[in-house]
Amino acid sequence: MLQLTFIKYYYLYSNLIFSHFMNICDLLMQSVLHDWGDEDCVKILKNCQKTVSDKGKVIIVDIVLQPEGNELLDDSKLACDLLMMAHSVGGKERTENEWKKLLKEAGFARYNIISIPTLVSIIEAFPN
Numbered sequence: 001m002l003q004l005t006f007i008k009y010y011y012l013y014s015n016l017i018f019s020h021f022m023n024i025c026d027l028l029m030q031s032v033l034h035d036w037g038d039e040d041c042v043k044i045l046k047n048c049q050k051t052v053s054d055k056g057k058v059i060i061v062d063i064v065l066q067p068e069g070n071e072l073l074d075d076s077k078l079a080c081d082l083l084m085m086a087h088s089v090g091g092k093e094r095t096e097n098e099w100k101k102l103l104k105e106a107g108f109a110r111y112n113i114i115s116i117p118t119l120v121s122i123i124e125a126f127p128n
Contacts (some may be wrong), residue, residue: 001045002039005047005102011077015046021053023051023052023053024051024052024056024102025051025052025053025055025056026052026057027048027051027052027056027057027059027061028056028058028059028061028099029048029058029060029061029062029107030060030061030062030120031061031062031120032044032060032062033062033094033102034062034063034080034084034091034092034093034094035046035084035088035091036088036091037089037090037091037092038090038098038101038102038114039090041091041102041106042102042105043105043107044101045058045102045106045125046099046106046107048106048125049106049107049108049125049127052127053128054127054128055128056127057124057125057126057127058108058124058125058127059125060099060122060123060125061120061122061123062093062094062120062121062123063077063080063093063094063119063120063121063126064093064094064095064096064099064113064115064123065077065078065093065094065095066095070088072117073118075118076119077093077119078093080093096113099111099113099123099127101122103125106125107127108126108127109123109126109127109128110125110126111123111124111125111126112124112126
């Protein structure tokens with residue numbers, strides 16, 4: 001059975017909330033990491049990795065920018081990126097290479113990006 005734990009973004013940055021959850025099967029974050037700069041994202045992802053069980057995964061639902069910019073909704077994704085840069089400190093939308101770098105720095109062994117016909121994609125990050 002898939003266990004998903006939804007945690008509001010303002011709790012994710014705190015170590016306190018993670019002390020209450022351990023060995024979660026799967027943890028889902030939707031539109032959270034685009035609010036944060038790279039350094040903060042790595043901190044959040046490291047805390048997520050500590051929380052998820054060895055057989056679990058972190059599921060990230062967020063925009064993945066395409067460098068070529070010729071896919072459906074790429075103009076809208078770019079507009080979201082500009083909005084994040086204007087209204088947050090360090091927040092941005094990321095390319096697959098940027099996601100790969102963040103996940104690697106946070107210690108995830110592997111990841112999978114699932115493109116769906118919406119603004120967001122599904123990123124599965126596996127600790128082992």
